[in-house]
Amino acid sequence: MSSYKSTTLIGEDTDLLILLLYHAKVKDCKDIYFRSDISTPYVYNIGVLKQLLSDRVCVDLLFTHAFTGCDTTSRIFGIGKKPCFQRNIKDDSVLRSCSTVICSPKNDKVAVENAGSRAMISLFGGNQSDSLESMRYSLLCKKVATAKTFVTPERLPPTASATKFHSLRTHYQIMVWMGTSEGMDPTEWGWDVHCERLVPIMMDKSPAPDILLQMIHCNCSAGCNTLRCSCRKHGMDFTSACGRCQDSNCDNMSQEPISDEEEQD
Template sequence: MIHWTPRAEFLDNTNNKSELIHLRSSTFRKHNITVEQCDNDADTSIVREALATATDDSVEVRAEDADVLVMLVHHIPSTNHPLFFTTSKGSYDVRRIREALSERERCYLLFCHAFTGCDTVSAIAGHGKTTLFDRFCAGDIDEHVDIFLDTQATKDAVIQAGTTIFQYIYHAPGIHGYEPVPTLDPMAPEELLQFTSCNCNGDCSNSNGDCSNRRCSCKRNGVKCISACGVCKGISCKNCGHDGGESGEDSEIDS
């Protein structure tokens, strides 16, 4: 019996993801397609390889991540061959995007994108990226933005510059007008703080029934495995919540 699993849940399982990467990589290599496998986030590697290849030939980068586009626009040299960034919404000429920006906008592009929200930074409440980009490039806070671009800047200098920039965003009156206030709210709802998960490498079944050998913390506590479990993700073990049958309308099948 085939158990259909939504794509997000399937890829959330580290074993599934590793096997899929291995399968696709080996298939590409059989067709003489160069593959570079990244251990962590691939954005920087994608940009580096695209720019290197564009010195000899035209390149199309297919991705849905704005971080990749921003880095391409910032780093692409004027001597490169055509480089296009393609998403599900269309294809964009990276050089034309760069040429449409002023020198100041090109200089501050990476900072503005990272500071206003990216893969690793939360967005700024109540302020959109475009509006903040225009304000940052207006020239009012250049000296503070430049600190973020200075690789020799100290931690204290970056903190002070960041605080000043937030004051500028929210029109706060001076350093004492904008002070961080620790929250008194709990980190998360109590029911989330109390859940149990495991990191078993087996099937979590503990079928021998011997309580002394129950290494699965979920099984030991009498609960089903969940998506927070390190390996099985509540999907690929005998202690998961589903009954092993086919899923209903919410399932996603990729052809």
């Protein structure tokens, strides 16, 4: 319709705005507007927005919206759309390269998984030399050592396994939006069929080794030589997550303390 007259699309879904910004051909159509259907509506001129943002950013918006959570992909706990969008506006090199891979049709699963992992590490403030496993472990140890209450696991970066399936679903959703998903089987891109319905595959590995899930730490200042020490009480040796006893003689240590690098290995 917009090819021969000014057109307004009325709706509330963010997907509609993202799709208009990606698909609208500013030079080949009349004015297109997107209006929210509320008592005090917002009206967006798609042509003006697209010129302000640039075609590159409008493509990256598909990645930003899907990767940070849309109707078919999970929201990343603690990571909002606004910071990711602002980094795209500033042409962040890491997110830009990850977006290029995940938004490219006919890409293989390994490339998509690797790009998704890199993007997740970047969004959580890690270096590209880091891995999600090392980031989760380091952050868990820091939180356990300093926390006064239970450490909530959702505040850790997602596991590599969860990120893999999240990235596959993101790629598949973007291909649907771009109109290039023909021939793609969703069960090969992060989905499974249960009771004739598609359900997301969350992980194919445990979120952490069993010993780590049972981690107990202490903040003893008297040598850890009685059952008042929570580690000794539960039959566990000193760990790097323990607090004050690291700076004094610990009687619950089966071996000499090892460095952080050795412990990661």
